[in-house]
Amino acid sequence: MRADGAPANRTVVFRGFSDRLDMPNSLKIITDHRSEKIAQCAGDQRAEACWYFPKTREQFRLLGTIATVTNQESSEEGGGRERVTTWQNLSDGAQLQFAWPQPGDRRAEDENAFTPEPPNPKAPPETFVLLYLIVKQVDWLNLRGDPQDRIIYHQNADGWEEQSVNP
């Protein structure tokens, strides 16, 4: 959500599911600490990812909240370790972007700004932030069904409940 309350929608890369036992079903996303995402998540943690698979014609709507793991977090429980391993699994090119000039600022005139010294491939820089999308509800739509199938999965205190609904 933007500061003025307008929704913000963007494409992100799915970096796999969290390995943490206390974060089941959580999707990993990465971002730069200087990006707009950070302020937008700080104001309102609620988010929904929409994922459409063209080959199977399935849509997943994943509703939940975003948790952030910044360089302030070093404990294993807090995700500090998973932040490091996620960093180490990035390509050189993806790592380099975290040393680029301030995202969203007027374009840097010196193109050398985009070929900085490569960051340490083992230890994430301050700008590197790990995000979790902690999913609480899934709305699954299968366009291949005839008629289409749609099931809403909702997490409550006892686990997941599911409800087949009209598409």
Add this chain to the structure above:
Amino acid sequence: MRADGAPANRTVVFRGFSDRLDMPNSLKIITDHRSEKIAQCAGDQRAEACWYFPKTREQFRLLGTIATVTNQESSEEGGGRERVTTWQNLSDGAQLQFAWPQPGDRRAEDENAFTPEPPNPKAPPETFVLLYLIVKQVDWLNLRGDPQDRIIYHQNADGWEEQSVNP
């Protein structure tokens, strides 16, 4: 936006740009009057569409507001005519969905509910709603650039202004 303020994110089909002279740059979307989209747009018209083109590796983020054209609107200026022509361009299968049982309700047990009498192919039923996404800002990201290119286009009283920014 949901009634509780959480964002709502979904895949929609792009039905082309509006032909209306007063709606330049507006994308057409269709929906069922009984769907959650309608209540969500009524509460807060602001929306952002995110469109990623895998072949060209471009992302377009289209920020604006949603306008609805329901069966209450018959005037040409209000979009009544474009609602009718958009309906007439739908496939039989797409038209039939507007006669299906209430979306989101517990799945109808009688599967015949999904094979109702086909609606009139010339005149849209009450359930058929035309939506416009009226775009005010475009955030264009081109991952093919080296480094990536990103330009923000913003509509103001004089027209569109553009600003090249860091990706």
